[in-house]
Amino acid sequence: MLSGIPHDCLIILVSNSARQPVDRYEIEVQTLEQFCRLADRPAVAVHQRDPGLASAVKAAGLPELIDDEGLVRTGKGEAMLIGMAMAALTGRKYVGYVDADNYVPGAVNEYCKAYAAGLHLAESPYSMVRISWHSKPKLRDGRLFFSRRGRSSEITNMFLNRLVAEHSGFGTEVIATGNAGEHALSLDLGLRMRLAGGFAVEPFEYVELFEQFGGLLPEAAALPDDVKAVPVLQIETRNPHFHDNKGEDHVKGMRMQALNVVYHSPVSLPAVREAILELMVAEGALAPGQEPPRERIYPPVGSMSFDTFLDTLNAESTGFHQIECSLGVSTVT
Amino acid sequence: MLSGIPHDCLIILVSNSARQPVDRYEIEVQTLEQFCRLADRPAVAVHQRDPGLASAVKAAGLPELIDDEGLVRTGKGEAMLIGMAMAALTGRKYVGYVDADNYVPGAVNEYCKAYAAGLHLAESPYSMVRISWHSKPKLRDGRLFFSRRGRSSEITNMFLNRLVAEHSGFGTEVIATGNAGEHALSLDLGLRMRLAGGFAVEPFEYVELFEQFGGLLPEAAALPDDVKAVPVLQIETRNPHFHDNKGEDHVKGMRMQALNVVYHSPVSLPAVREAILELMVAEGALAPGQEPPRERIYPPVGSMSFDTFLDTLNAESTGFHQIECSLGVSTVT
Numbered sequence: 001m002l003s004g005i006p007h008d009c010l011i012i013l014v015s016n017s018a019r020q021p022v023d024r025y026e027i028e029v030q031t032l033e034q035f036c037r038l039a040d041r042p043a044v045a046v047h048q049r050d051p052g053l054a055s056a057v058k059a060a061g062l063p064e065l066i067d068d069e070g071l072v073r074t075g076k077g078e079a080m081l082i083g084m085a086m087a088a089l090t091g092r093k094y095v096g097y098v099d100a101d102n103y104v105p106g107a108v109n110e111y112c113k114a115y116a117a118g119l120h121l122a123e124s125p126y127s128m129v130r131i132s133w134h135s136k137p138k139l140r141d142g143r144l145f146f147s148r149r150g151r152s153s154e155i156t157n158m159f160l161n162r163l164v165a166e167h168s169g170f171g172t173e174v175i176a177t178g179n180a181g182e183h184a185l186s187l188d189l190g191l192r193m194r195l196a197g198g199f200a201v202e203p204f205e206y207v208e209l210f211e212q213f214g215g216l217l218p219e220a221a222a223l224p225d226d227v228k229a230v231p232v233l234q235i236e237t238r239n240p241h242f243h244d245n246k247g248e249d250h251v252k253g254m255r256m257q258a259l260n261v262v263y264h265s266p267v268s269l270p271a272v273r274e275a276i277l278e279l280m281v282a283e284g285a286l287a288p289g290q291e292p293p294r295e296r297i298y299p300p301v302g303s304m305s306f307d308t309f310l311d312t313l314n315a316e317s318t319g320f321h322q323i324e325c326s327l328g329v330s331t332v333t
Numbered sequence: 334m335l336s337g338i339p340h341d342c343l344i345i346l347v348s349n350s351a352r353q354p355v356d357r358y359e360i361e362v363q364t365l366e367q368f369c370r371l372a373d374r375p376a377v378a379v380h381q382r383d384p385g386l387a388s389a390v391k392a393a394g395l396p397e398l399i400d401d402e403g404l405v406r407t408g409k410g411e412a413m414l415i416g417m418a419m420a421a422l423t424g425r426k427y428v429g430y431v432d433a434d435n436y437v438p439g440a441v442n443e444y445c446k447a448y449a450a451g452l453h454l455a456e457s458p459y460s461m462v463r464i465s466w467h468s469k470p471k472l473r474d475g476r477l478f479f480s481r482r483g484r485s486s487e488i489t490n491m492f493l494n495r496l497v498a499e500h501s502g503f504g505t506e507v508i509a510t511g512n513a514g515e516h517a518l519s520l521d522l523g524l525r526m527r528l529a530g531g532f533a534v535e536p537f538e539y540v541e542l543f544e545q546f547g548g549l550l551p552e553a554a555a556l557p558d559d560v561k562a563v564p565v566l567q568i569e570t571r572n573p574h575f576h577d578n579k580g581e582d583h584v585k586g587m588r589m590q591a592l593n594v595v596y597h598s599p600v601s602l603p604a605v606r607e608a609i610l611e612l613m614v615a616e617g618a619l620a621p622g623q624e625p626p627r628e629r630i631y632p633p634v635g636s637m638s639f640d641t642f643l644d645t646l647n648a649e650s651t652g653f654h655q656i657e658c659s660l661g662v663s664t665v666t
Contacts, residue, residue: 003571004439103470103477105571106337106439137436139475143578144436238336238438242575245476 001100004037004108006116007042007263009096011036011043012086014079019047029321034287036323048072048079052317057082060309073296076181077201084190084301087322089310094119096184107133107239109134115184118233120261126189126213126223128205130177133241146240151251155180155283156203156258159276163262165212167216177234178203189230191302194263200295204234205260207265216267256285260292334433335368337441339449342429344369344376345419347412348575352380362654369656377419377655381405381412383649390415393642394462397631406629409514410534417634422643427452429462429517430575440466440572448517451566458545459522459556459563461538463510466574479573486512489536492609496595499602500549510567511536511590521540522563524635529594533628536591539565540598549600589618593625 005011017024025047046053048264053311054071057063065081067073072082080097081233087095096115099107118129135146156178165171177183179202196204208256210222213230232247262268264275280286313320338344350357358380366664367375379386387404390396398414400406413430420428429448431441444464451462468479489511498504511517512535518526526545529537545553546563575647595601596609613619646653 034657079500103573104437104439104575106437106443109442110439139477141474144472144575146436240436240575242437242470242477242573 001096001102001105001108002032003039004102004105004112005098006109006112007039007041009112010087010090012083012090012095013043013045013100014048014083014086014118015045015194016048016074016079016098019049020051020107025319028225033321033323037258038316043321045324046086046317047319047332048074048082048083049211049318050319052283052313052315052320053082055086055316056312057304059312060306061305062299062301062305063156068140073197075296075298076197077195077197077199077204077296077298080201081195081298084195085304085306085309087188087205088301088304090189092187093227094184094186095190097182101244101246103242103244104239107237107241110237110239111182111248114235118235122231122233124227124231125186126227128185128189128209128230128232129183130180130234131182132176132234132236133182134179134236134238135240137240137242137244144215150179152254153177155255155279157191159262159272160203160206162248162275163210163268166322167267173235175206176236178206179254180234183318187332192299194297196257196297197296198257199254200257202259202297204261204297205248207261210267211265214267227317241325252283256280256292257295260295261297264294268295334431334435334440335365336372337435337438337445338431339442339445340374342445343420343423343425344374345416345423345428346376346378346433347416347419348378348380348433349381349407352382358652366654375654376654377423377430378656379415379650380652381407381415381421383652385646385648385649385653386415388605388649389645390637391416392645393418393637394635394641395637397629399411406530408531408534410530410537410629410631413534414528414634415505416644417520417640419527419635421520421634422525422639425520426452427517427519428523429660432514432609434577434579436506436575436577437572440570443570443572443661444497444515447568447570451568452519455564455566456489457517457560457562457564459560461518461522461542461563461565462516463513463565463567464552465509465513465567465569466515467569467571468573470573470575471578474607483512484581485591486510487585488588488612492592492595492605493536493539496543496601496605499604503639508539508567509569511539511589513567516616525633526577527630527633529590529630530629532587533590533594537594537628537630538617539556540594540600542601547600576610585616585618589613589625590628593628594630596625627643 015025016030019025032045033044049071054066057065065072072078084095104107115129119127135148135149137144139148152201157175158180160175161172193208194269195201209230211217259276263273281288348358348361351650352358362378365376365378382404387399390398390405398405405411435441448462452460467482469483470479472479490508493507493508493511526541528534542563544550592609596606614621
């Protein structure tokens with residue numbers, strides 16, 4: 001996986017692996033260190049549940065991220081938020097996400113190239129690239145079947161497209177990447193976006209873009225003068241997306257979290273809300289008459305004080321690792 | 334698959350797909366043409382059993398390649414020989430092989446990069462790069478198991494290493510790529526090597542290098558003065574090797590063809606021959622007292638007359654396609 005990330009990109013590993021009974025995170029960091037020594041490149045690693053990280057997040061002004069145990073909440077969106085903070089901390093202009101369960105380094109490499117190409121083509125300081133993978137191989141009858149659709153994406157995309165269609169009056173299939181785990185964005189954009197927790201994070205990015213940059217809500221913050229719109233490039237890659245199969249419950253959870261954020265958005269429309277309720281009741285995820293739960297929505301990462309964040313991290317964290325390369329380029333300054 | 338081949342490489346497709354009841358080769362050529370139009374790049378395609386190709390091969394001075402039906406023999410080695418002739422015809426310096434049953438374009442891309450890196454590092458006009466893939470995923474108990482070893486490679490490598498060990502007096506595991514379908518070589522080297530037919534082609538390359546360039550046989554042709562040795566770089570890639578599973582018979586056939594060429598080589602030694610016989614009898618591939626069959630060994634591609642080859646191909650072949658790109662660069666001159 002690591003070897004697929006182009007050499008000039010900084011590797012940021014945010015892990016929530018178990019530390020008991022065996023410290024899997026420690027093994028990951030050792031593997032990362034070995035890889036970086038051989039490849040002569042830097043990396044940053046942090047454990048999502050490290051107490052020092054929680055202190056730093058709190059001190060930097062994002063207490064919403066902390067749970068009752070005093071640690072950063074578990075969840076994919078939360079990990080991505082930490083990753084974005086790390087990217088900002090190290091002075092990066094862009095951040096690109098890659099799920100760590102990918103089996104094929106060549107696919108990771110292609111994702112990163114698509115990120116770079118798309119962010120370049122976007123020609124805007126506020127831009128996002130989302131990967132639509134070519135196919136997802138599944139084991140079926142003892143052989144590989146290359147499915148073009150994901151089990152969760154289909155539903156998420158349908159409702160996001162329905163939302164766009166209700167506003168425009170034209171049916172559309174324009175959104176193909178509602179659940180795209182693989183996506184990249186400029187930090188200029190990322191730092192001003194609110195992120196959702198858990199698996200709501202990716203579909204909420206669309207909702208947030210509609211709310212903040214869609215011109216639908218009068219109270220939305222004005223864009224800087226030089227930016228007229230936020231280009232979102234959806235790029236279909238050539239590699240099949242081979243990854244760990246997490247089972248049906250995982251998929252159902254993802255699907256519902258995506259629909260929760262679409263339902264509760266102020267840009268949502270009654271027809272969309274009703275369709276979501278119908279599906280949820282039909283799937284047994286909601287009792288008739290109930291409202292879908294709200295997902296956690298965090299303030300923008302840009303609201304954090306990065307100086308305080310880094311100081312506290314260096315002072316208190318034991319689960320934060322900076323790996324420097326032999327050229328002596330420090331990754332965190 | 335095609336999209337994994339770097340843009341500046343000429344694509345050469347040698348196909349032996351069925352042309353009846355549906356002309357699959359025609360479909361392949363159409364796909365290739367469409368890809369090349371979109372990617373704006375050239376390609377050459379030829380069908381192994383095209384009568385015009387057979388006439389051209391015969392006229393160019395390689396009648397050994399023709400079977401009783403008057404067509405180029407079926408077999409992997411034979412296809413690779415045609416591919417090398419095409420590469421020579423189009424004025425290439427190197428040829429790199431990629432099996433067409435690969436599922437992951439990113440892996441193909443990595444193979445080509447390893448070829449380029451290896452041939453560059455070899456710093457010799459006579460050089461070869463052979464890929465040792467990282468792992469081969471297999472379906473086992475409903476999940477993917479990433480095996481480090483191939484079913485056929487293990488045996489082939491064992492006997493090639495045994496051969497080296499018997500000559501040197503030191504046990505070794507130096508050869509890890511006896512059956513490497515993915516390999517590349519300079520045409521300076523390739524055009525003077527004999528190639529074996531069928532699945533014997535890859536292991537025979539080692540045998541041929543030992544015979545011609547190993548200094549073991551007094552009658553071997555002398556190397557040009559500026560060349561002291563032929564570097565063979567074995568490179569392990571990072572991508573798993575996902576490809577079509579051709580079943581147990583295919584693997585057994587490959588294994589036996591590899592051992593046949595090791596057995597019959599003049600550089601083989603009695604201890605190696607005996608061990609091969611023992612294994613073949615134990616596997617039921619040979620009756621006790623029998624000799625292993627000989628594989629077909631073809632004269633070097635460099636012995637062909639390429640002018641005659643091209644003239645006849647252009648005049649008589651219907652299964653030969655040149656796809657030019659919009660820049661008007663003709664690939665075959």
